[in-house]
Structure formats: C-alpha cells, structure tokens
Amino acid sequence: MFGAVAETAQKQARTVLFLAVSLYALYNYWQPGFPLSERAALALLAVTAFFVSMQPRNWLAGAFQVAHLLLGFAVFGYIILNAHELPYREGIPNSTDIMVGIAGVYLILVAVKACLGSGLAAVTAIFLLYLFFGQHLPVWLGGHRGFSLERIISFLYLNDAGIMGFAMSACLKYMALFLILGKVLQQVGAMDFVMGLSRSLFGTGRTGPPLMAVMSSALVGTVSGSTMGNVYISGNMTIPLMRRVGIRRELAAAIEAAASSGGQIMPPVMGFAVFLMIVLLDVAYVDVIVAALIPATLYFLVLGFGVWLRIRHMEAPGQPHAVKTGHDQPSVTSALLHPGLVTFLCALGVLVYLLANRNPLQTSVMIAMAACLTVSLPWRVRITPRKLFQALVDSGRELVDVAIACLALGIIAGTVLLTGLGTKLPALMIDWSTGNLPLLLICSFLACIVLGLGIPSSLAYMLVALLISHAIVQLGVELLDAHLFVFYAALAAMITPPVALAAYAAASIAKSDYWTTGWLAAALGMPKYLVPFAFIFRPQLLMRGSVLEILAVSALTLVGLAAVSLGLTGIRNPTVSALAARVCLVIGGTLVSVPPLDEAYVLAFGTALCMIGIAPLLLRVRRRA
Template sequence: MKWRKKKDMKEKPLEELSQEEILEKYDRESSYRKNLGKWSWVVLFLGVSLTLFHLYTGYRGAFEARIQGPIHLGTALGLIFLLYPIKKGLHRKQKGVPWYDVVLAFTALGVGYYNVINYEELVAQKIVFGYSQMDIIVASLGVLLVLEAARRCVGLPIVAVAGVAILYALYGNHIPTKMFAHRGFSWEKLATDLYLTTKGIFSTPIQVSSTFIFLFLFFGVMLIRTGVGQFFNDVAFALTGRFIGGQAKAAVVASALEGMVSGSSVANTVGSGAFTIPMMKKAGYKPEFAAAVEASASTGGQIMPPVMGAAAFIMASYTNTPYSQIMLAAIIPAILYFLGVFLGVHFESKKQGIIGTPKSQLPSFRKLMTERGYLILPLIVIFYTLLTGKTPMRAALVAILVAFLVSLVRKETRMTPWQIVKTLEEGARTALPVIAACAAAGIIVGVVVQTGLGGRIANGIITLGGGSLILTLFFTMIACLILGMGLPTTANYIVTATMVAPALVLGLDVPVLAAHMFVFYFGIVADITPPVCLAAYAGAGLAGANPFMTGVRAFTLATAAYIIPYVFVMNPQMILIDVKPLFLTICVVTAIIGMIGVSSAMVGYLVRKAYVWERIVLFIAGLLLISPNITFSVIGSVLLIAVAVIQSRRPKETNNLFTATI
C-alpha cells in the first residue's frame, strides 16, 4: 500500500506533462536514454555506421538478404540495448548505461554478425550436415534478444503475440481441435529456422526494412532538418486561416502535408499539436475537439503519399506491386480521409460560430512560396523518381541528396560537419523501433507460415462470414482494430496481411492490393479508435483534455476512414485498379458529396443544427453517395438536398452551407 501511494504521488496530472513527457508516455520509442555518459561515443559510432551502411547499399545495391539483414538487425539490437532501459521511465533516472545492458548490447552485436561471418557455411553446409550446438545457442539467443529489444522500444503486446506464436509452434500437437492442431516443432528446429534462415526474423519484413524503409525514414529526418515542418504550418495557415474555423482547418492541412514525410501517428500529433492545439483552444474550440482534430489528422499521415507508413513498403513486397503503384493507389482514399476530417471541422466551426483569423495576421502564401517554396523540391524529386520506374532505394537516396542540398540554402538550416554526424546518428535511432517491430513480427510470420496457421485462420474468417463479403470485411476490420490496440502499425499490418488478408483474396476474390490496403488502413486508424487510441491520448495530454472523450471525438471526425476501405474493396477503381475514367470520376464526385452527408451527420450540423432524425437521414444519404452504385448515389443526393432544404426553412442561425466560404 505504501508503495502504491508513493507511486501515485509521483504521477503528474496529464495537463502538467511537458511535450517531451507526453511523447514518452504514449510513444514508447521516445523513451530512450539521453544521458549516456561515455557510451554516447559508442552509440554515435554505431548509429553513424548503420546509416552510412544503408546509404552505401542504397547506392551500390543491397547485399544478399542473409548479409544485409543481419548487419541491419545486429547493429540495431546493439543500439537498442544501449539506448532503451530495461524498464520504461528509468531513462530519466539513470546516468550512463548499466553493465547488464552493455553485456546485452555486445552480445546482440555478436549474435547479429554471426550470420554474416558464417554466411557460406550456414547457406551451404548446414543444409546437408545440420546445425551445430553453437548454431542452436546463437539462434536461441537471437530470438530472445529480438523479443527483449521489441519489448523495450515497441511494447509488451507485440512480445506477447510473438510469445503465443512460439508456444503454438512448440505445442501445436497438443491442441485437441483439428482446425488448429499441427505436428509441433522442437525448440532447436524452431529457433534455427527463425534465426538462421530467411523463414522468420530475416524474412520479408526485415528485408524491406534493411533496404527501403531505413532510407525513407532517414529522408524524413533530413527533410525535417530543412525546416519543412514550420513551412508546412505556415502554408496551411496562409491557405485556410482566414476562413470559418481556419485555425482547425490549418491543423488538418498542416498534418496532411507533414504526414507526407512522417510515419508515426503519435509523434506527428505531438510535434504538430504543440503548435496547433493551443491555437485551436484560443479560437474557442473545446480541448477535446482541438486534440481530436490534431490526432485524427496526424493519424492520416501514414496513408498520405509519397512517404507513407513503413508498412506500405512491406505491402509492396507482399503484393509484388511496385511502391510507385501503391503510392498512386493511396491518393484518392487519402484525399477522402482528410476531406472527411476537414468537413467535420467546418461543420463544428459553423455550429459553434467560430470564425477565422484576420488575413492581416496570416502569412502571405505568395511570399512563402517565393522565399521557401524550394523546400518542397525533395518531395517532387521523390515523386518523380518513383513514377519514372526507379527503385525505392534509389528514389530515397536521390531525395536525401536533394534534401541535403536544400538545407544549404538558408543559413539557419545549413548543417555544420558535427550536425551532419548527429543527423546520421538520428537517422539510425529513428529507425530502431521499426527494425525491432519488423524482427518480432518476423517471428510471428515464420510460425504462421511454417505451421499453416494463416490458411486455417483465413478459412475460419470465411466460415464466420458465411460467404458474405460485408460480414467478412467487418470481422477483418475488428481483428485489425483489436491487434492495433497493442501493435504498432507495421507489425499489425504484417500479422494481418499474413493471417487475415488471404481470406479476402482467396475466399472472396478481392483484388490483392485492395485486400492489403484494407488491413493496412484499419491497422492505422486503431490509433484513434477507443478505448486504446494512443494518438488521441497524446493530443489530450497537450490540450489538457479528457483522453477517452478525445478518442471519441477523433473517432467521429475520422468516420470516413472506417468507410473508405469498404468502398475501395467493393469498387477497386478507387485505388486505380481496372480504371474506367468516366465511372471513376462519377464515383469520386459522389464520394466527395457523400463525405458532406457523413460529416454533417456526425457533427449534427448541415445548414442548421440537425435533429436526431435529420442526422440519421444525413448519415444514410452519405453512405448511399459514397457507395459505387449510381442508383444509390442518386437516392443519397435527393435525401441530402431534402434535409438541406428543410433546415434552410428554419429560423436563420448561420450562413447557408452552399454560400458560406469553406
């Protein structure tokens, strides 16, 4: 009891936490040691070496997977044990690195490079003669170190899922149900398959992480160094600040722009929210709404091309689809997502009577583009290089070079040699949680593939759905949201793409890309889905708001995100599959109008404040408009117009939606 009281006394109220403390509380990857003492030089050396290794392989081409992956993972594991303490929160209390973490770090390095040193022997001789006792010991240590590293910088849930997968592999022969039973594996067989081959830890997730993902994450770091974040904020306010609810609309636009170079919902929420949330509160928005706007907009960043979340690169490999095609396929759904949030902000602003900021107090768009418009050049370059057929590695490498050159234009962003070195180190540190998540997810993938569990789960979902596409999609959505409560987006996608997406592809003939985009989307929006909605909780910390109610408001604002995936599964043209230009144009236009119906229904305002029955009709009208069926869209249009006419005849409260400035 005394311990509990003492612990409670140390807990700060949410509204008293600093920006850094909020980020560390809700973003596990930010809880790393800052005071490393003499070990800071080791971290610097390993971090810079890891980044330079990826820049080198990006230029000359990647090594064979059994060399590239172990160098990538082994160095990352060493860094993780030096940077992340054994218990969350200790990074603030400890000075230097404890001896046991030093031992773990160098053990991880040794275990990681074991595959590289013994590459030829492991590839050739072990197939014939089997593995030695030393191989088994190293493989066992490798699996355990990956799990511990993931626990430290990603969180316990992914370790729990991986742990259950390992137990299932070892004791599957004792399961009485025929549907899930299998012959079982010995620990020696399982550990060596997971660590010494490309069937587990070094399977597709780590292969993609060690080639594409790392370079794109480093590109994001370089772009931030150019000052592009503040530029995006200024552009957003210049474009939308003077209109109704301009402060909140600017937050949506800024997060959409920043989302193009950031892959973390929580980090984006805290980074942008530190500036936008106080502005929204000052304008008159309630704290819960202000935090919800930032959280929902920031979460959408992972679906915004050109640099989407890390899972998008793994999707390219899983679906055998060029990343450039995935990038293009994501454009329409991303626009609809942010439009939904934008319209929700508009109707809430109309409802509360919140006006924009006077034009005289806003930055000039023309001046911004004249003075700092060159900052978007790296993004243009990465779009162009990907669309011209270059590999993602080469596109990222060219964009990194352009971002560096852009940083030289202004004195305040020009880096000294020491700052360049620190940027190289930061690039490696930023990638560590993604590397750990991919490695742990590789354990799950290895078990699922080797035991045949994926096929069994796919058959189970199809059976549960009774052959109905909508029901199967619904159960798939639930699985993604539940997993997303504990797993980061990348790991969530890897697991669901392995176990759930096949149910849609094989059982219901859903196009491969549509099925994978479906699970990708719902893995992302889990960050704003109550009760566990980390992006919303982080925003609530900045706003001094109720975390759960912030999650509820974020859910309502981003309702479109829960509808759009169903739309592109039923109408793959929305993700540019088998496109018929006229039909696609009609679908996009009706979907945009449908967003008006859905958003106004969730907020409770169209032309006037809506009655309950009007909100129900508006929501139905929105769904009908968003559907790919022309007849339904016509009915939805009639319903939407009818509600607008009925409301416009009531006593005038505000300007009509169709004459108001958006």
C-alpha cells in the first residue's frame, strides 16, 4: 500500500517538475534574468527532475539519490543566490566557492553517467584530466602552462564561460523553445502530415522509417533552420518508428542526427549564422539561399542513399525487408489532404517571413508557435488544454536530458577556453599550410571543428571566417564561397565527437550510447565533410555557370559522393577483398567528387578506382538478393 502511494507521488512530482522545466523556459523568454542565475535555475530544475524520476535499485541507491538531490540544491542554489557576486571572485575564490565548485563537478559527472551513459562521462573526465595535468604534455600535443585548483574551479564554476556557459544558454534560449515548438507541431498534426507524406513516398518496410527520417528532417529543416530543433521535432517520431522495425538504438539515433544536422544548410531558413554572413559580406539573403541550394540537396540525396544501403544490405542482411511498422501506407493524395498541412505551412511561412526580416530567432519561434495554435482551431487537429499540457510535459522530460548533457559540455568547453586549445591548434594549422590552398582548406575545416568544441557553431563560423577566410580569398576563392566553406565546416562539429550536440540530442531520445551514436552519425554525414571542398573547386555547385554545366557538375559530384557512401557503409564486412574494394570506393569517390574538373588525370584515376571497387560489391549484393 505504502509502495503504491509512494510510486504515485513520485509520478506526480515528476510530471510537475517536467512541466516546471518547460514553463520556466517560456517564462524566461518574457522575463530573462541575470545570465548565471537563469542558467543555474534551469540546471537546478533539470537535475532535480532527473533525480526525482530515477528508480533506485535498493535502499543504498535511494540514499545516494536523495543525497545527490540535496547536493543539486546546494550547488545550483549557491549560484542563484550569489550570481551577481561570483563573477567578481573569479581567480580569487573563497573556500566555500571551491568546495561547492568541486561538488558541482562531481554532481555533473554522476548525473551524466546516470542519464546519458559512461561514454560522455568518460570524455568529460578526460578533458578534466587534461585540464589538471596537461602541463606535462609537449606543446605540439597541446600542452599548456598549468593551472591551480583555485583557477580551474573558479573558471569552470564562477563565470559564464564554463559549466554555466554557452551550452546552457543555448539550451535555455533556443533548444527549449524549438523542443516545445516540435511538441506543439506534433499535437496540432503538422508532424503527422510530414510523416504521412514520407510514408506515402517511402513505404513502411525496413527502409521506410530511416528514409522518412531523412525526408522529414529536410522538410523540417526548411522551417527550423536549427540542427537541435530538427532533432527534437522529427526525432521524436522517426526514432521510435526505426526501433519498431528492428533498427538498433545507436544507428536509429545516428540516422536522425545526421539527417537533422542538415537543418542549418537547408534553405530557406539555414539558421541565424546565415545572417552573420549577410552582415559580414553585405550580400542579399537570396544570394546565399540560391548558392546553398545544390550543396544541401546533394547532402540529403547522398545521406538517403547511404541510409538505404546500410539498412537494406548491410545492417540486417538476413532479415526480411517487408517489416510492419504498425502504420498503413497512405496515398500521396490523402497525405496532402491532411489538416496538418495547414499548420506545417503556417509554421514554415511565419518562420521564413520573420527570419527573412531579421527578427530574433526566439521571437520568430514563439510567433510561429502561436500561429500554429491559432490556425489549428478550425480543424480536427485543434489544440486543447490537455494537448498543450502534454506537449509541455513531454518537452520538459526531454529538456532534462539535454540540460544535463549541456552541463557536461560546459566542462568540456571551459577546458578548451581556459587552456587555449581552441585557438592554439588552429593557429598551428594555419602556419603549416602557408601558400597551399588544399592544405589551408583542411586546416580551416579542422579549426572550425576544434572551435566548435568551445563555442556555438555560428560563433565558430564567425571567428574562423574573420581569421581565415581572407587567406582563402587571397588564394583565388570567391568571398561567398570561402564563407560558405567555413559555415559548413563549423556545422560539421554538430556531428563530430567528442561534442556532437546533434548526436547527444538524438541519443537522449533513443536512449542509446552517445559515443557510438556520434561516430555513426559522422560516418553517415560524410557529405558534410566533402561537399564544402567540392564547391570550392567546382563553383558550378553554387549556381555559377550555364544550366548544362551546373547539371553536369552536380551529377558528377553526386556520383562521387555516392561511391564514398557505398564504401563507408559496408566497412564492417570482415573479408580482405571487400575491405580493399571499399577503400577503392572511398578514395576513388573522393577524387571524382572533390578535385577541380580541369585535372582530368585525377578524375580518370578516381573513376578507375570506383569501377574496381564497385564490381565485387555488386556481385556480393546480387548473391544476397
């Protein structure tokens, strides 16, 4: 009897806390607070909701759970109460600051391990070890001058560049609102329309849900312009469908992460980094949109091909392809007649209009949310108080996992910023590449990824664009091309471990191992690493040239990228001959898709390698079929 009452009370408390997390994010939009205090308040709500929702295995685990719950109140409550004083004590913390800061780092490691698994906790611990002992490494391996305990704890805990840094700010200001928007879109039928249209086009077999994830992410990306928003909006529907047809958790999350990472490269929205580009270059918004169209299309086409290939021929070759998902396949006509089309187009139209007129991203999301709620009223998918309540609770539930991940990212980012790792390595790479365009491009790409560990992708783009794009232009590259290259490189950090925010978000939905998810997403998202190099050497991909040239170059690049995808997809095959064939495909496809078209011998060599690599694979696929 007592156990049932306790379980009911825990369930109700969990629901109230999840609701409070969402409501606080909405309240913060209207009444933002002091940066440290508002982020600490979100962290306190998230950690409290997480530990309250845990089911202890025994009385000892329950005692630790209560202790961690109380420790969360102490750690984050201390920041809230002293938010205005703590920044002035950075570098000269008192004994209480140090003790509470150490407890905070410990609490975050515990929460991350319990919530997201050992992978992220281990990566966070490695960065902490580097922060404490990196002075013993040589400079060329990233060695730093060393820091005292007081300096480390004060930087991580007392200011807004560490634990309470950009990751928590992005979680509160942007991720939360996009997550709530995604749940609202679900409740008013917009995502039912997207998924119905995807099912009508791709079917409901084993390859259907993964391809639905790719298509839905492309469609949602036209509205959200956000990788994280894309994951939350489409992943909540596509990942469970992929799991239903037998796709393992890590692969399902990786497919969604790779697909959603195309959200910021898919016109027309493309995220707020594009507006930084417009200001820096003084170009028209439409010019950037037109230039970005073919690269984004290539990305999703090759991603869809790689996903289809992995699922149908590599992931489960002995299982039947016609697997039921529990959903009938609708016709295209019935999908287009779904009332969710109205709410989807409303969200798309409002976001495009507001962002095109340079309205703040938060304001645009809130207005789009209000518009969706309003236009749904005359239809059968209308919003009701129960639906709105459920949307807020579901949003809060997922925001808890994301907030805990962002706390860990704060430790990683603080390490990168304090040690100077984010600027030290890029500077070395630029020195190594003097006068060599391909090498400079590679160094620039790596610099963006390294910077992406410490700051948001849009800021990483801006810094590298200011520091490196001029050098790229001096070597003969158009200014817009150079900035788009840096833009793609900065966004690649979203699926590149150890940070890989998109993989974190998808893994939290799928309850999968983040580390495996991140590397799978990076492999599937291969076009994001190659496409920017391709359009630097082939400006036809940016809509420069005649129609025939643009079509021919796009087709050639697509074939090369598809060959690389084919080589990477089946890399798990253990035979030596199959491995050699795939190496030929990866190298040959890269040579076909990236180098300048005037280097005919390179194209010929790459084509030959592709033909050598594809022959045995086609024979193997035919035998399997």
